[in-house]
Amino acid sequence: MSNLDDRDFGENFLHKVKEEKLSPKPKWQFLFKNSLLWGLGIFSLILGAASTSLVFYMLKSEDAGAYSRAGSGMAETLLFVIPFFWIICLAIFAISVYYYIKHTKKGYKYSARSIILVIIGASLVLGGIFNLLGIDRFIDDTLGERAPFYDRVINPRLKYWSNPDSGRLSGLIISEINPLEYDLVDRQGDDWRTLLSPDEDDALMVVGHPVILVGKEAGDHQFMVREILPVGPGRGFFKRPMLRHAPRNCDTDKASGSCNLPMIIPAPNY
Amino acid sequence: MQEIFLKVYLNLNDFDKDLKFSSWIYAIARNQVISNHRRLNSRAEGHSVALEDESAKKIMFNFNIEKALDNSYLKDKVAKVLYSLPEKYREVLVLKFLEEKNYQEISDIIKKPSGTVGSLINKAKSEFKKELDKQQIKI
Numbered sequence: 470m471s472n473l474d475d476r477d478f479g480e481n482f483l484h485k486v487k488e489e490k491l492s493p494k495p496k497w498q499f500l501f502k503n504s505l506l507w508g509l510g511i512f513s514l515i516l517g518a519a520s521t522s523l524v525f526y527m528l529k530s531e532d533a534g535a536y537s538r539a540g541s542g543m544a545e546t547l548l549f550v551i552p553f554f555w556i557i558c559l560a561i562f563a564i565s566v567y568y569y570i571k572h573t574k575k576g577y578k579y580s581a582r583s584i585i586l587v588i589i590g591a592s593l594v595l596g597g598i599f600n601l602l603g604i605d606r607f608i609d610d611t612l613g614e615r616a617p618f619y620d621r622v623i624n625p626r627l628k629y630w631s632n633p634d635s636g637r638l639s640g641l642i643i644s645e646i647n648p649l650e651y652d653l654v655d656r657q658g659d660d661w662r663t664l665l666s667p668d669e670d671d672a673l674m675v676v677g678h679p680v681i682l683v684g685k686e687a688g689d690h691q692f693m694v695r696e697i698l699p700v701g702p703g704r705g706f707f708k709r710p711m712l713r714h715a716p717r718n719c720d721t722d723k724a725s726g727s728c729n730l731p732m733i734i735p736a737p738n739y
Numbered sequence: 740m741q742e743i744f745l746k747v748y749l750n751l752n753d754f755d756k757d758l759k760f761s762s763w764i765y766a767i768a769r770n771q772v773i774s775n776h777r778r779l780n781s782r783a784e785g786h787s788v789a790l791e792d793e794s795a796k797k798i799m800f801n802f803n804i805e806k807a808l809d810n811s812y813l814k815d816k817v818a819k820v821l822y823s824l825p826e827k828y829r830e831v832l833v834l835k836f837l838e839e840k841n842y843q844e845i846s847d848i849i850k851k852p853s854g855t856v857g858s859l860i861n862k863a864k865s866e867f868k869k870e871l872d873k874q875q876i877k878i
Contacts, residue, residue, distance in 0.1 A: 478740070481741065482741055482745075485741070485745070486745075491745070491748065493750070493751040493752050494749055494752060494753070495752060496752040498752075499750075499752060499753040574753075574755065577846070577850035577851060577852065578846065578852055579852060580852040580854055
């Protein structure tokens with residue numbers, strides 16, 4: 470550009486600024502945007518750490534041997550033992566953290582490798598702390614109690630352990646008939662009479678508590694127990710009102726058509 | 740050009756004093772050019788690289804090619820090779836050898852970590868040499 474062009478350009482520019490009353494954007498807008506990105510990054514990191522702690526929780530409380538004892542092969546065992554839902558959540562939150570940090574004002578200065586290493590390290594450390602504080606258990610119990618599709622998507626193990634035809638039954642103990650017979654309600658709300666052998670350790674058969682049973686179906690809604698396992702992740706699912714407040718023992722009232730005296734099982738204190 | 744100056748003016752409060760002012764303006768200009776290209780849906784490769792004789796010499800000097808050459812011949816060949824390189828390589832070569840920016844400034848302009856800038860420049864130099872061979876340009 471010649472000097473004349475430069476002058477014209479400058480004058481045109483100043484004219485436009487004056488005519489449109491333009492002024493520099495205030496500093497707080499830039500600070501707010503940058504802080505928001507950091508905030509979202511940290512929030513995603515915390516969610517990622519929570520997902521990590523849930524991966525730990527799901528893996529730690531899993532008895533992989535129980536799957537083979539229940540008749541499952543290696544592939545099926547891995548399918549249910551590996552907590553895919555939380556691993557996918559962890560990946561999504563880790564990608565979010567990366568995205569937000571990269572879009573902060575100085576985010577471009579950090580290499581992808583260093584950001585990824587920090588995300589992995591922070592997720593492991595924070596996830597470990599959450600695990601020690603029991604936050605993972607609290608999240609799982611809360612989701613178990615309230616989240617839709619919990620037993621299909623978040624923790625499909627519940628669905629796996631609810632297949633009486635294949636010798637797997639899980640549910641809430643609702644009453645003790647005698648030391649060898651207990652009534653149980655499964656995750657779909659069906660009642661079962663469970664039959665224990667005299668040499669079976671029944672310490673886990675506590676009214677109001679959920680259990681996983683390995684054995685075989687023995688007649689109409691009767692289940693012969695071979696092994697009793699505790700319910701770790703997913704125990705919150707059995708606190709759902711639909712299981713605890715379902716109408717039961719209504720045979721005598723059926724003639725009158727009324728069955729409005731639900732049997733309420735007290736929720737256990739986990 | 741006016742759009743770039745307007746952006747600079749409107750974003751003055753976003754200037755980071757840790758950066759060189761020239762790098763900051765360069766980055767804004769670069770982003771504006773990229774977004775204009777995208778808006779017009781035109782290919783970034785569609786513009787030519789104008790080289791001064793001294794710039795061509797600088798590039799060849801940096802490639803350790805020691806041969807006395809006629810400046811206009813050199814300029815045409817270097818421009819031709821630069822023009823045929825992918826945008827990401829051409830950009831760093833231009834910034835490094837024509838604009839004489841250091842790694843940190845290039846990093847601030849193209850918004851990539853300094854280490855990545857170094858790798859890009861090395862890769863760009865090697866691509867430049869390959870392209871010289873491919874186009875059978877004897878220097």
